[in-house]
Amino acid sequence: MKKLTWNEVENTADKLVENIKESKFSPDYIIGVTTGGLFPLAMLAKRLEIKNILTITASKITKDKEEIVTIRNLPNVDLQDKKVLLVDEIAQSGKTLHKISEIILQRYKANELKTATLAANGDVCEFWPNYFVLIEKGDWTMFPWEKEKFSKYDLKK
Numbered sequence: 001m002k003k004l005t006w007n008e009v010e011n012t013a014d015k016l017v018e019n020i021k022e023s024k025f026s027p028d029y030i031i032g033v034t035t036g037g038l039f040p041l042a043m044l045a046k047r048l049e050i051k052n053i054l055t056i057t058a059s060k061i062t063k064d065k066e067e068i069v070t071i072r073n074l075p076n077v078d079l080q081d082k083k084v085l086l087v088d089e090i091a092q093s094g095k096t097l098h099k100i101s102e103i104i105l106q107r108y109k110a111n112e113l114k115t116a117t118l119a120a121n122g123d124v125c126e127f128w129p130n131y132f133v134l135i136e137k138g139d140w141t142m143f144p145w146e147k148e149k150f151s152k153y154d155l156k157k
Contacts, residue, residue, distance in 0.1 A: 003142040012118045013043040015133045020048065020085070023131070025114050027085035031075075031104070033058050033096060037088035039145050040118055044087055056103075058096050069099045079108035086113060090141055091120040094127030101127075118143075 004012075029052040032041025038055070045053050057073035084104055091097055097115050104110050119134035119141055134141075 001138065001140045001142055002136055004144060006144045009039070009118065009144060010043070012133045013040060013047065016040075016116055016118065016131055017044060017047040019131050019133070020044075020114075020116065023114075025085070025112075026083065027114070028052060028082040029054060029077075029079060030085045030087060031056055031100075033086070033088040033100060034073075036090070036143065036145075039143070040089050040116075041087045044085070044116065048085075050085075056100055058100060060096055067093055067095050069096050071099065071103065074103065074107075077108070079104065079110045081109075081111045083112045084108075084110045084114075086115045088115075088117050088129075089119070089143055090136070091115075091117045091125050091127065091129050091132065093121070094125045094129070097129060098127035 027050060030041060030045050030050045031054045032038055034055050034057045054075040054077060058069060058071050060067055060069050086100060088097060101113055101115060104113050115129040116131040117129045119136050120128055120132045122135040123137055
């Protein structure tokens with residue numbers, strides 16, 4: 001398990017913003033996937049100076065070795081002809097990003113959509129974000145906002 005510090009997350013967010021700016025992509029809206037994507041959403045919105053901020057609630061469970069993504073909350077907004085940046089903390093398999101991307105393009109008719117995460121899992125990711133900084137290996141990355149999970153793991157091993 002890789003455990004990231006706040007300092008590492010801040011540095012990663014800075015690099016992510018550099019990559020987005022270098023690509024000349026200038027989103028009208030930034031959308032974060034709750035709950036893990038809320039911290040990167042805030043960091044990127046501030047650094048990119050984007051005021052149009054939205055969230056989408058999604059969850060993913062594994063049942064019979066298949067990942068099932070459920071979308072529970074979508075914003076009521078007109079994104080037609082808008083450029084949208086979709087943000088989450090990690091693209092583990094990428095299926096959550098993929099499903100939400102399809103909704104943004106098909107239902108909301110966004111003109112352009114890019115995805116960004118702090119990290120992607122190099123072992124199992126199937127739908128890679130447009131922008132990411134860290135490539136993680138293995139089955140878990142712990143972010144500093146997940147402190148309540150520390151008690152579930154013996155981090156000394």
